[in-house]
Amino acid sequence: MIKVVFLGPPGAGKGTQAVRIAEKYNVPHISTGDILRAAVKEGTELGKLAKSYMDRGELVPDEVIIGIIRERLSQPDVKERGFILDGFPRTIAQAEALDELLKELQLPLDKVIYLNVDDEEIVKRLLARGRADDTEDVIRNRLKVYREQTAPLVDYYTEKGLLVEICGVGEIEEITKKIEESLGLND
Template sequence: MKVVFLGPPGAGKGTQAVRIAEKFNVPHIATGDILRAAVKEGTELGKLAKSYMDRGELVPDDVIIGIIRERLSQDDVRSSGFILDGFPRTLPQAEALDELLSSINMELDKVIYLNVDDEEIVKRLLSRGRADDNEDVIRNRLEVYRKQTAPLIDYYKGKGLLAEINGVGDIDEITQKIVEAIGVNG
């Protein structure tokens, strides 16, 4: 099972990715987590990523892709597949992921797009009560998402990989819809 989760911030990608990964015993690969792990382990790419993070800059695509390449080459992924959460976020990242997967003889099975409207996202993120989650910041994050990540919806739809799931409602029901979309028995 090789699945990517897409959707706006606050759509429930992390929650659902973890649930699906646990249900099918597949590694959950969250970009932020593997970035922090690479930094902690002191790998060459981890050191490079840390140099950007220490300056408060975004880690460039080539570094992130390198770290993802390392993770996707590990035995657990080779034997079970993966759930990718938080990557790709841009069209160039999606194209780089395609090249990477092709180079290691893998291909995506499905891309799950959790669709949640803006007002629901704002409500959810405000209810988390984080200091950095005020309405202006949230709306800006949604605007960035629309510009950078939303084009991936058409990209993966064009490849016949996209499954759009309504991300509003009962968490268990949403999980079940995802399981059905992936097309595995569970």
């Protein structure tokens, strides 16, 4: 059973690596973006609430996100095989709420994988994706928001003894191998 959070700046490769590990080891990959879209599509109460914020172009508040994460972490596949959280938590307040939730569900976190990639590499990667909304100014602003809101989680999880820092630059397969080693997963 794997119970891990993937952390890092936008474009660090969290989603890519989370999916690779999840598929290889048959662990649920829990992406907050995917969960929000699914909850909205399914028309759950929390999904309807999230949609009301999204339709207004507002950020979905923590309590709604945490409620949606609670629903997902309570599913049988998570109890059987664990989870890989990707895109959550994004703030210290969310991390503290996650700690409480995991304690309640008796699913203690194994590790937090921090994919460290410098800003210039991130800008280069995200510009290469060619998305219309990925201009250099927008990317640099996203990095600024990341540093202000999410980067403090590096210290938060270091203090808890859970953080494993992995260089997120290099061949995808090599980075996956480093993650597997840090989680004690061997072929």
